[in-house]
Amino acid sequence: MDTTHRYTTDEDEGTRLDLFVSQRADLSRTQAATLITAGKVFVNDAHQKASYRMEPGDTVTVTITPVHERSVEGEDIPLDVVFEDEDLLVVDKRSGMVVHPAPGNWTGTLVNALKGRGQGLADGAGEERAGLVHRLDKDTSGLLVVAKSERAHRVLSKAIADRKISRRYAAMCWGHLDGDTITVDKPIARDPNDRTKMAVGEAGRTARTDFVRLARFESCDLLRAHLHSGRTHQIRVHLSAIGHPVVGDDTYGGGGARRMVALPSKRHFLHAAWLVFRHPVSGDTLDFRSPLPADLRASLATIAQMPELIAHPDPLEYLGFYRVDG
Numbered sequence: 399m400d401t402t403h404r405y406t407t408d409e410d411e412g413t414r415l416d417l418f419v420s421q422r423a424d425l426s427r428t429q430a431a432t433l434i435t436a437g438k439v440f441v442n443d444a445h446q447k448a449s450y451r452m453e454p455g456d457t458v459t460v461t462i463t464p465v466h467e468r469s470v471e472g473e474d475i476p477l478d479v480v481f482e483d484e485d486l487l488v489v490d491k492r493s494g495m496v497v498h499p500a501p502g503n504w505t506g507t508l509v510n511a512l513k514g515r516g517q518g519l520a521d522g523a524g525e526e527r528a529g530l531v532h533r534l535d536k537d538t539s540g541l542l543v544v545a546k547s548e549r550a551h552r553v554l555s556k557a558i559a560d561r562k563i564s565r566r567y568a569a570m571c572w573g574h575l576d577g578d579t580i581t582v583d584k585p586i587a588r589d590p591n592d593r594t595k596m597a598v599g600e601a602g603r604t605a606r607t608d609f610v611r612l613a614r615f616e617s618c619d620l621l622r623a624h625l626h627s628g629r630t631h632q633i634r635v636h637l638s639a640i641g642h643p644v645v646g647d648d649t650y651g652g653g654g655a656r657r658m659v660a661l662p663s664k665r666h667f668l669h670a671a672w673l674v675f676r677h678p679v680s681g682d683t684l685d686f687r688s689p690l691p692a693d694l695r696a697s698l699a700t701i702a703q704m705p706e707l708i709a710h711p712d713p714l715e716y717l718g719f720y721r722v723d724g
Contacts, residue, residue, distance in 0.1 A: 407457075476511075485679050495507065495511075538567075538666070570659075571645060585604055606626040648666075
């Protein structure tokens with residue numbers, strides 16, 4: 399079955415249509431151009447050439463026909479659901495779980511687990527991404543909001559685009575930042591040499607991350623990272639770009655020395671610890687906090703060597719992670 403995706407421009411003014419579709423739909427430039435030529439892409443309900451330059455407020459509709467159609471089956475996989483009502487749920491995702499099915503990962507994903515619970519999910523993003531409003535990398539743990547109703551999906555997706563959902567992450571980076579606060583404002587695009595990776599590049603989409611140093615240890619800094627955009631691998635790419643990759647990040651230069659920081663294999667020190675947004679129906683402010691999981695807490699204990707820190711029920715709270723004035 400064809401899947402239809404709708405994207406609204408925000409800071410994409412002047413971007414070519416084929417590049418816009420490639421970035422938003424996670425396709426190669428050639429695949430995007432093929433869809434445009436085949437009449438599968440509309441801009442404001444009209445066909446445009448691949449060379450069309452995006453204008454503010456443009457709505458792009460992309461219809462994708464899968465090469466091999468396959469349904470997403472529900473699976474009985476335990477989930478840590480921290481909040482749920484008729485419109486949405488918030489999941490505390492474990493590290494190692496892929497968020498949605500894709501080639502190589504058709505089972506065992508968060509979407510499979512959600513479908514296995516037997517409840518309805520918004521399908522505006524297609525069956526393979528049912529209910530998803532945003533994503534977390536496979537080896538990143540933490541809080542993720544899922545839409546159950548179409549209204550919730552529509553409102554929350556717009557809130558993400560308008561930067562009205564606050565997402566803050568705990569990240570351990572190698573080395574020491576030049577100051578206690580730093581903003582990295584560098585565009586991110588697919589790495590032209592490796593399609594599985596992202597990279598800072600002038601042709602990329604605008605991306606900004608604010609970093610606050612919570613603690614300075616001998617070889618690492620513990621940071622709070624605040625996303626102002628939601629590009630793929632954004633925090634990892636930005637920290638790598640300034641020479642301080644995420645501890646344990648094999649993809650972007652932070653791998654190795656795992657024994658020194660007590661990190662298990664295929665785990666990086668990145669956790670979506672704080673999520674704040676308005677309920678899409680009631681308008682109430684929802685505030686969710688996720689303490690460091692056991693593996694990252696053990697790593698912090700090894701790195702910090704501070705008994706008073708590790709003894710605290712939530713080391714992030716002890717270090718001021720949840721203070722909004724920082």
